[in-house]
Amino acid sequence: MSTLTSSPAWQALEAHRDAIAATRVDSLFAQDPGRGPALTVACAGLTVDLSKQRLTGETLRLLVALARERDVPGAVERLFTGQPVNNTEGRAALHTALRGDERVTAGGEDVLAHVQRCRERMRSFATAVRDGSWKGATGQPVRHVLALGIGGSYLGPKLAVEALAPLADGPPVRFVANVDPAALDDALAGLDPATTLVVVASKTFTTQETLANALAARDWIVAALGEEAVARHFVAATARAGEAERFGIPACNVFPFADWVGGRFSVWSSVGLPVAIALGMPAFERFLAGAHAVDLEFRSAPPERNAPLLVALAGLWNRDFLGLAVHAVLPYAQRLSSLPGYLQQLEMESLGKAVAADGAAVGVPTCPALFGEAGTLGQHAFYQWLHQGADGAACDFVVVARAMGSREAAHEALLANALAQSEALMTGRSTGDPHRDCPGDRPSTTIVLPALEPAALGALVALYEHKVYAQAVLWGLNAFDQFGVELGKAIAGRILPAFAGDDAALHPATRHLLGLLRRAGPSR
Ligand code: F6P
Numbered sequence: 001m002s003t004l005t006s007s008p009a010w011q012a013l014e015a016h017r018d019a020i021a022a023t024r025v026d027s028l029f030a031q032d033p034g035r036g037p038a039l040t041v042a043c044a045g046l047t048v049d050l051s052k053q054r055l056t057g058e059t060l061r062l063l064v065a066l067a068r069e070r071d072v073p074g075a076v077e078r079l080f081t082g083q084p085v086n087n088t089e090g091r092a093a094l095h096t097a098l099r100g101d102e103r104v105t106a107g108g109e110d111v112l113a114h115v116q117r118c119r120e121r122m123r124s125f126a127t128a129v130r131d132g133s134w135k136g137a138t139g140q141p142v143r144h145v146l147a148l149g150i151g152g153s154y155l156g157p158k159l160a161v162e163a164l165a166p167l168a169d170g171p172p173v174r175f176v177a178n179v180d181p182a183a184l185d186d187a188l189a190g191l192d193p194a195t196t197l198v199v200v201a202s203k204t205f206t207t208q209e210t211l212a213n214a215l216a217a218r219d220w221i222v223a224a225l226g227e228e229a230v231a232r233h234f235v236a237a238t239a240r241a242g243e244a245e246r247f248g249i250p251a252c253n254v255f256p257f258a259d260w261v262g263g264r265f266s267v268w269s270s271v272g273l274p275v276a277i278a279l280g281m282p283a284f285e286r287f288l289a290g291a292h293a294v295d296l297e298f299r300s301a302p303p304e305r306n307a308p309l310l311v312a313l314a315g316l317w318n319r320d321f322l323g324l325a326v327h328a329v330l331p332y333a334q335r336l337s338s339l340p341g342y343l344q345q346l347e348m349e350s351l352g353k354a355v356a357a358d359g360a361a362v363g364v365p366t367c368p369a370l371f372g373e374a375g376t377l378g379q380h381a382f383y384q385w386l387h388q389g390a391d392g393a394a395c396d397f398v399v400v401a402r403a404m405g406s407r408e409a410a411h412e413a414l415l416a417n418a419l420a421q422s423e424a425l426m427t428g429r430s431t432g433d434p435h436r437d438c439p440g441d442r443p444s445t446t447i448v449l450p451a452l453e454p455a456a457l458g459a460l461v462a463l464y465e466h467k468v469y470a471q472a473v474l475w476g477l478n479a480f481d482q483f484g485v486e487l488g489k490a491i492a493g494r495i496l497p498a499f500a501g502d503d504a505a506l507h508p509a510t511r512h513l514l515g516l517l518r519r520a521g522p523s524r
Helices: 008-019 025-031 057-069 072-080 111-131 155-163 181-188 208-225 227-233 241-247 270-279 281-300 307-321 339-351 383-388 408-427 454-475 483-500 508-520
Strands: 040-043 046-049 144-148 173-176 196-201 234-238 254-256 326-332 369-372 394-400 444-449
Touching: 008 057, 008 307, 025 408, 040 307, 046 307, 046 454, 057 072, 057 307, 057 454, 072 281, 072 454, 111 254, 111 270, 111 281, 144 208, 144 270, 155 173, 155 270, 155 339, 155 454, 173 181, 173 270, 181 208, 196 208, 196 227, 196 270, 208 227, 208 234, 208 241, 208 483, 227 234, 234 241, 234 270, 241 254, 254 270, 270 281, 281 307, 281 454, 307 394, 307 454, 326 339, 326 408, 339 369, 339 454, 383 408, 394 408, 408 444, 444 454, 483 508
Parallel strands: 144 173, 144 196, 196 234, 234 254, 326 369, 326 394, 394 444
Antiparallel strands: 040 046, 046 444
């Protein structure tokens, strides 16, 4: 038994879980008409309804006791004050400083001053691109932005640009992440090198996919405009300015961010440059402000009303006490269709670990598999599995109160579907026909955004960021490293040369597959 599971709070939760095992959520609503409001918390303009979770007020009280036992409040202070919460890499994780105004130092450096300097540079560049005063090599203004990056250097800006598309009045942005050459080919189609600005976002500036795309885009620019054009058409967002300069991007075109910004927490940094260019710096700053408002609540709200913490606790309850290994994120907003992908990296790269920060096994299941799709598209794909599959999942419904398109009636149809699905998952159906019966009692949270605008989006993303941090503390994990992704990268590095040469050193299984590819593809 691990120290986590042998703790008094954990033991109390196990006993409580067994005591309420036969209680259905539906019946809790019947017993307590005030359940909806009682289990709903406000957070920086968002509203989080936990009343369809399979828990009671007593469950929450016991979960909060666990949070106290695991010293989540102390860990939150360590996060905000720049302590080395990323213990395996010995550094702070200060993404909150990118959107806050509190004084904080990291490694003796005044973080606030650094952040403000970086943001001012972003502001003047984004403004120059938008107003046309930044000219390309032929003297023409920028008409398109090609944003290259992957993982955290891609998912956040893409989510924001898509979600806030109606505010976009700057040059349109095309995002390319995949090393598959088709991705860049498709993005370049119809673009004119003379009016295209390439933003290369990479914390390390060594990521294979991003560098391959950046080199290909560079060739495309140079072939049309000559070598000198690189300085007018390429900028970088990176924590490794030297690497970007070695690539050929002049120092004045490098928008830095600090090492203490984790890749999947970096949309608030210069990685957000495509957002600032597309929407304007004021909108980007409202996005930051929405996140900062959640930071303030996460840092100061009592655990019983602390939305990110309660969402984290409900997730842990579902995973470890109810045994749900899958988490579905269901945004009822077409413009949030990239949210599940964004959260997949945020949650699964941060929490997809079974070894605690001190090197010991956690001893209980951690991060569930996360997937999702915009409602109502998912309803016609995988909801059958949600309703009648053998496993069940915990669901997050993300809904937006104000209509996002021109037709109010269609928006009401969208909302009706969201409400119907969360009700159906809870109530289930008993018909006497086993094929038609739905077990119900499948837990969900509903998060309401008043409108799909920058502050609400910032708040939503920050809510999930802090949920992840709180869960990491509860499980004892370091949320900020990702050593698991390195193995595949290293093996790919060994395999690539074998395409052109000797494959004798490859693993026999890989040699076998490479042989299949050689026979199937004439070029190999
Ligand atoms: O997937 C591994 C990872 O290191 C992510 O954590 C990161 O967001 C992504 O690669 C891209 O890294 P970089 O910004 O350094 O190119």
